[in-house]
Amino acid sequence: MAVLTSVGRQWIIDKMRDTVATQQKFIHWGTGTTGELVGQTALVTPAAEARTIGVISSPSAALHRVIGTLTAASAKNISEVGLFDASAAGVMLIRAVFTAIPVEIGDSVQFTLDLTQS
Numbered sequence: 258m259a260v261l262t263s264v265g266r267q268w269i270i271d272k273m274r275d276t277v278a279t280q281q282k283f284i285h286w287g288t289g290t291t292g293e294l295v296g297q298t299a300l301v302t303p304a305a306e307a308r309t310i311g312v313i314s315s316p317s318a319a320l321h322r323v324i325g326t327l328t329a330a331s332a333k334n335i336s337e338v339g340l341f342d343a344s345a346a347g348v349m350l351i352r353a354v355f356t357a358i359p360v361e362i363g364d365s366v367q368f369t370l371d372l373t374q375s
Contacts, residue, residue, distance in 0.1 A: 266374035270321045273350070273372070281350045283308040283341040284325035284368055290336050293352050300339050300352065306330050308344050311370070319374040326367045329360040340370045 273281045285308040289301025311325030323340055334357035341347045351370050358366060
C-alpha cells in the first residue's frame, strides 16, 4: 500500500495555486444525492446554472480554500457541490454531498470548500 506523503500533499496544494490557468477555483452545484466516491469525475446531477469563479482565500500554506456564491435560476433542492479547474468540463477536485437546501429563483448560497494538508 502506498501513501501520499505530507510533502506530496503540500506540493499538490501549491500546484493548485500556481497559475491562473491551473487554479482550482470554479464552483458548481447540483441536485445529486449519491454519496461521494473517489472515482467521480463530475457532479451526479449538475444544475443548469453556470459555474461561478470562487475566490481563493487560503489562510495557511497547508490549506487551499475557495469561496464562491451561486444564484438559483430556478427552484430546486441543492444537495451537492464540486470544485473544478475550468468553467466547463475540466477536472473535479472536490465533491461534497449534504442535506438538501431548497432554493427559489434568485436565492443565493455561498460555499466554502477546503482542501487541507494534514
